[in-house]
Amino acid sequence: MRLDGRRVLVTGAASGxxxxxxxxxxxxxxxxxxxxxxAEGAARVAAEVDGTAHTADVSxxxxxxxxxxxxxxxxxxxxxVVNAAGILLERPAEETTPADVARLVGVNLAGPLYVCQAAxxxxxxxxxxxxxxxxxxxxxxxxxxxPVVGMAVYSATKAGLLAMSHSLAxxxxxxxxxxxxxxxxxxxxxxxxxxxxxHPAYETIPGxxxxxxxxxxxxxxxxxxxxxxxxxxxxxxxxxxxxxxTYR
Ligand SMILES: NC(=O)c1ccc[n+]([C@@H]2O[C@H](COP(=O)([O-])OP(=O)(O)OC[C@H]3O[C@@H](n4cnc5c(N)ncnc54)[C@H](O)[C@@H]3O)[C@@H](O)[C@H]2O)c1
Numbered sequence: 727m728r729l730d731g732r733r734v735l736v737t738g739a740a741s742g743x744x745x746x747x748x749x750x751x752x753x754x755x756x757x758x759x760x761x762x763x764x765a766e767g768a769a770r771v772a773a774e775v776d777g778t779a780h781t782a783d784v785s786x787x788x789x790x791x792x793x794x795x796x797x798x799x800x801x802x803x804x805x806x807v808v809n810a811a812g813i814l815l816e817r818p819a820e821e822t823t824p825a826d827v828a829r830l831v832g833v834n835l836a837g838p839l840y841v842c843q844a845a846x847x848x849x850x851x852x853x854x855x856x857x858x859x860x861x862x863x864x865x866x867x868x869x870x871x872x873p874v875v876g877m878a879v880y881s882a883t884k885a886g887l888l889a890m891s892h893s894l895a896x897x898x899x900x901x902x903x904x905x906x907x908x909x910x911x912x913x914x915x916x917x918x919x920x921x922x923x924x925h926p927a928y929e930t931i932p933g934x935x936x937x938x939x940x941x942x943x944x945x946x947x948x949x950x951x952x953x954x955x956x957x958x959x960x961x962x963x964x965x966x967x968x969x970x971x972t973y974r
Contacts, residue, residue: 727755728955733801733852735759735794737784737841738811740767742914743865746943747808747950748775754951759797759804761841762811784811784837785829787844794844804848806861806954809838814916819878827879834883838864839890846898853901859962862904863953864891865946868969871908884908888965895963903962905953910969911940936971 734751738744740762748758752775762768765781772779778800782793798804813833815826842849842862849860868874870888873881888906895904911917911931917940920927932938949968952958 728951728957729806730755732756732805732954733759733798733803734806734808734954735761735797735801735804735841735845736808736810737761737837738809738865739771740764742810742916743909743912743943743946743950744808744810745771746947747810748772748777750944750947750951751808751954752776754955756806757801759801761793761797783833784809784841785832787840790837790840791844794841794848798845798848803852804845804860805852805856806863807841807845807849808863808865808950808954809841810865810950811837812865812916814877815880816876818876822879830879830883831886834880835886835890838887842894846902849898849902858956858959859900859903861954862891862894862898862902863950864888864904864906865950866891866906866908866965868908868910868967868972870906871965871967891965892963899962903953903958905958905961905963906965907946907949907953908965908967908969909941909946910935910967910972912943912946912968913940914943934972935969936973939970941968941970 739748739760758777760772768779780793782789853860867884869881870884
């Protein structure tokens with residue numbers, strides 16, 4: 727039980743990677759709070775992991791604050807946060823609207839900050855009293871390391887999240903370790919459209935990966951577990967690419 731007694735808030739946990747992270751963390755002994763804008767999905771996953779569900783749009787700090795407080799009250803504190811909530815927009819730059827930009831920045835970049843800010847007193851308290859650093863794991867993307875054509879603003883938000891995570895690691899250490907995951911193409915509801923044989927990207931997926939396939943959400947959850955558990959006790963301000971050896 728690598729997370730025995732840990733209390734972890736997972737955003738975006740109604741679906742995809744966040745849900746896989748919630749399940750894996752619970753199976754490793756953590757108490758889990760599921761935070762998502764999808765109330766029904768959050769309740770379903772929370773019931774599966776014997777955790778609690780909290781509904782909020784992460785881009786709205788007025789909603790995030792009370793949701794994080796409720797999660798902390800339910801778990802008796804917060805030792806860890808995983809920010810997996812995010813949205814994708816595949817759209818040529820010249821067609822990207824101000825509303826698209828505001829939404830992407832609000833959810834993918836500001837959202838993790840608002841969640842971390844709300845959780846900060848709890849993370850600091852846990853870091854002081856439990857003799858180990860509390861943890862934040864932010865789910866960015868391979869697009870943070872190598873921007874994707876047709877996803878200019880998405881890529882920029884994920885690069886921004888990576889940069890912000892580096893700053894937070896310095897600002898909040900040693901009480902809190904802050905690390906980033908950079909997944910490649912992972913099969914979740916967000917990317918399901920790519921797995922339609924009619925989509926032009928479908929046939930190219932195996933050839934784009936050294937491992938010949940896209941990833942599964944459970945393979946990203948394994949990385950989140952490593953960065954949250956004690957096996958990574960001397961790791962902060964780093965990024966872990968989980969991408970099957972993507973090379974184009
Ligand atoms: N799937 C991929 O290939 C891939 C690759 C790299 C990075 N990512 C990133 O991984 C993370 C998880 O993506 P996924 O593939 O599991 O997607 P997903 O769509 O299956 O899950 C995303 C979850 O986030 C929630 N969410 C979205 N906006 C929200 C908001 N404003 N407030 C609260 N909750 C919100 C959704 O309701 C959903 O439950 C995202 O940040 C995504 O950008 C995904």
